Amino acid sequence: MADTVEIKTRIEAALPGATAEVEDTVGDSNHFRAVVTAPQFEGLSRIQQHKLINEIFEGELGGSIHALSIKTQVPDKESAPEAART
Amino acid sequence: MSDEISNELREHLAKLIDENEVILFMKGTPESPACGFSARTVAVLNALGRKYAAVDIxxxxxxxxxxxxxxxxxxxxxxxxxxxxxxxxxxVTEMYESGELASVMGVEQPAAEPEAVEPAPQAGSVQASGLQLENNL
Structure with missing residues (x-):
């Protein structure tokens, strides 16, 4: 079992600078949808972006987390806060 | 020995992937998908109208x-x-919506939305008319 806060926290901890919005799509703590915006995605193919997320939950997807639907985004450079630019 | 079997299976899967230009590994079959995610993927592929191989896992x-x-x-x-x-x-869904999937597969992007594939068999209506005939007798 997992919850949205745990999933969000783990994604953001694994990908510094990332923001994740996670929802429990059915309300059963088992099917989740995550929209992840991360600077690490820049220049990667979708499959590579998703793999970065899958790695965080290795062994749990399809098991204790039945489904994690993922949408990946690269942060919009224009609107990125000053602090995030290094 | 079990290692040998798993290697053999993996090689077989690799061969399938190699030999089929478009191949979908899914739960159930395209006619009768056993999971919503597989069903949605099948609907997208059907909408693109490109032939594909499907393997029920x-x-x-x-x-x-x-x-x-x-x-x-x-x-x-x-x-x-x-x-x-x-x-x-x-x-697959995201790439379909953006038109990338059509270009990867070398087909035209269809104008219509993919039709939902339901696991329910379509034979139902045929059976119903058959029953009606029986009633008339």
């Missing part, structure tokens, strides 16, 4: 295990085009 849990080892992708469905993993339901 449900009959033997080792298929899924070996496939995931091979592709480094944990979930089902998995779509491969020209030997490369394109993705699961999320990526």
């Amino acid at each position: 449900l009959p033997d849990p080792r298929i899924r295990q070996e496939l995931s080892e091979l592709s480094q992708w944990p979930t089902i469905p998995q779509l491969f085009v020209d030997g490369e993993l394109i993705g699961g339901c999320d990526i």
